[in-house]
Amino acid sequence: xxxxxxxxxxxxxxxxxxxxxxxxxxxxxxxxxxxxxxxxxxxxxxxxxxxxxxxxxxxxxxxxxxxxxxxxxxxxxxxxxxxxxxxxxxxxxxxxxxxxxxxxxxxxxxxxxxxxxxxxxxxxxxxxxxxxxxxxxxxxxxxxxxxxxxxxxxxxxxxxxxxxxxxxxxxxxxxxxxxxxxxxxxxxxxxxxxxxxxxxxxxxxxxxxxxxxxxxxxxxxxxxxxxxxxxxxxxxxxxxxxxxxxxxxxxxxxxxxxxxxxxxxxxxxxxxxxxxxxxxxxxxxxxxxxxxxxxxxxxxxxxxxxxxxxxxxxxxxxxxxxxxxxxxxxxxxxxxxxxxxxx
Numbered sequence: 001x002x003x004x005x006x007x008x009x010x011x012x013x014x015x016x017x018x019x020x021x022x023x024x025x026x027x028x029x030x031x032x033x034x035x036x037x038x039x040x041x042x043x044x045x046x047x048x049x050x051x052x053x054x055x056x057x058x059x060x061x062x063x064x065x066x067x068x069x070x071x072x073x074x075x076x077x078x079x080x081x082x083x084x085x086x087x088x089x090x091x092x093x094x095x096x097x098x099x100x101x102x103x104x105x106x107x108x109x110x111x112x113x114x115x116x117x118x119x120x121x122x123x124x125x126x127x128x129x130x131x132x133x134x135x136x137x138x139x140x141x142x143x144x145x146x147x148x149x150x151x152x153x154x155x156x157x158x159x160x161x162x163x164x165x166x167x168x169x170x171x172x173x174x175x176x177x178x179x180x181x182x183x184x185x186x187x188x189x190x191x192x193x194x195x196x197x198x199x200x201x202x203x204x205x206x207x208x209x210x211x212x213x214x215x216x217x218x219x220x221x222x223x224x225x226x227x228x229x230x231x232x233x234x235x236x237x238x239x240x241x242x243x244x245x246x247x248x249x250x251x252x253x254x255x256x257x258x259x260x261x262x263x264x265x266x267x268x269x270x271x272x273x274x275x276x277x278x279x280x281x282x283x284x285x286x287x288x289x290x291x292x293x294x295x296x297x298x299x300x301x302x303x304x305x306x307x308x309x310x311x312x313x314x315x316x317x318x319x320x321x322x323x324x325x326x327x328x329x330x331x332x333x334x335x336x337x338x339x340x341x342x343x
Contacts, residue, residue, distance in 0.1 A: 032310055033318045036197055039104075040205075043190055044324025046100045047209055050185070051331055053092045061088070086173035093181040097189040104193070111192035112184070115238040122242060124289040125233045129246035131286035132229045134279040136222035137254070143218045167259055174255050179247035186210040186227070187234050187243050194319070195235070199303040201315050203231040212332035217340040226250075236300050253278065 026034065061084065101111055117125075186206045194202035207227030211220050230243035257275055260266040266274065293300050305312065319325060 029310055029314075032308060033314065036315060036318045037322055039193055039197075040319040040322035041324050042100060042104060043193055043205075043209075044322050044326075044328050046096050046189070047213070047328045048324060048331065049096045050092055050213065051328070051335075053096065054088060057088045057092065058085070082173045083169050086177045090177050090181045093185040097185050100189060100193075106193065110195075112188045112240060113192075113238045114241060117237050117239055117241065122237075122245075124285075124293075125237065125242050126245050126249070127282050128286040128289055129226075129229050129233055129242065130249050131279070131282040133226050133246060133250035134253070134275075134282060136226050137250070138279070140219050140222050170255055170259065171252065175248050175252040178251060179244050182210065182213075183230075183240055183244045183247055186213075187231055187240055191231055191234070197308075198305050198312060198315055199235050200305065200312060201319065203228060203235060203303070204316065205319055206231055209328070212329065212336075215332060215335045215339055217336040220336065235303070 100106075101108065186209060190209055191202040191206035194205055207224050207230075210227040211224035214220070214223050216223075230246060233242045233246075234240055253275065257266075257271040260274075261268055261271050
C-alpha cells in the first residue's frame with residue numbers, strides 16, 4: 001500500500017541577515033567635545049594657512065621684483081620692504097579669516113563685535129592694556145640683552161628702516177595695519193569661534209596662537225600675556241575696539257621713538273627717557289583704574305564658562321589635541337628657534 005503525503009509548500013529562502021551590532025551612543029559630553037575638536041581643527045587649519053601663505057606670497061612677489069632688478073632697492077630702503085610684508089600679512093589675515101567665517105557660516109556680528117562703550121570706560125581700559133604692553137616691551141629688551149651676552153641675537157621680524165624712514169609708510173605698516181589685521185584674526189576669528197564654548201578657553205587659545213604667530217622666541221611669554229589682557233578687555237566690553245586701540249598705541253610709540261632718533265630730534269637716551277615717562281604715567285593710572293574696577297565692577301574680572309557642565313581642562317585638551325593645532329604649534333616653535341639661532 002502506498003501512502004501519499006501532502007507536499008509541503010515551498011517558501012523562498014530568506015537571506016540570513018548578520019546580527020546587527022548596536023551603535024554606541026555618544027554621551028552629551030563626548031558629543032560636545034567632538035564638536036569642539038571640529039572647531040579647533042578648522043581654526044588650526046586657518047592658522048597654518050596664515051603661516052604658509054605668507055611664505056608663498058612672499059616668494060611669488062619676490063620673483064618679479066628680482067626680475068625687474070628692484071630687489072636691491074627694496075632691501076636698501078627697509079620701509080619699502082616693510083610695506084610689502086605688511087600688505088602680504090593683511091591680505092592673508094583678512095583673506096583666510098573671511099574664508100573660514102564663510103565656510104563655518106559664522107555670524108559676523110558675533111565674531112567681530114563692536115558694542116558701544118562709554119568714552120571714560122574705554123579710555124581706562126586702553127590705559128590698562130597699554131601699561132601691560134609697555135611693561136612687556138621692557139622685559140623683552142632685558143631678555144634680548146641677556147641673550148646677547150651669550151652670542152644669541154633674536155632678530156626675527158625686524159627690518160632695518162634706514163636712517164630717515166618715511167613717516168607715513170612706517171606708521172602704516174608697523175602701527176596701523178598690524179593693529180587691524182592681527183586683532184581681526186586673533187581677537188576676532190579665533191576668539192569669536194571659541195567664545196560660545198567658554199570665554200576663558202577663547203582667551204587662552206587666541207592668546208597662545210597670537211604669541212606663536214610672532215615667530216619670536218624671546219617675545220613668546222610676553223606677547224602671550226599681552227594677548228590675555230587684550231582678549232580679556234575685548235570680552236568684557238564685547239568689542240574689538242579696545243584691543244585695536246591698544247595695539248596701535250603700543251606699536252605707534254615704538255615707531256615714534258624710532259622716527260625721533262632717526263631724524264636726530266632725540267638721541268637714544270632721550271627716546272628712552274620719553275618711553276620710560278610714558279610707561280610710568282600709564283602704570284600709575286592703570287593701578288588706579290584697576291583698583292577702581294575691582295571695587296565698583298568686580299564682575300569685570302569674571303568669565304563665563306559656557307553653562308555646559310564640561311570641566312575647563314577637558315575643553316583645553318579637546319582643542320590642544322586637534323591635529324592641525326599640534327602641527328601649527330610645532331611649525332611656529334621651530335620657526336621661533338630658527339629666528340633665534342640662524343637669523
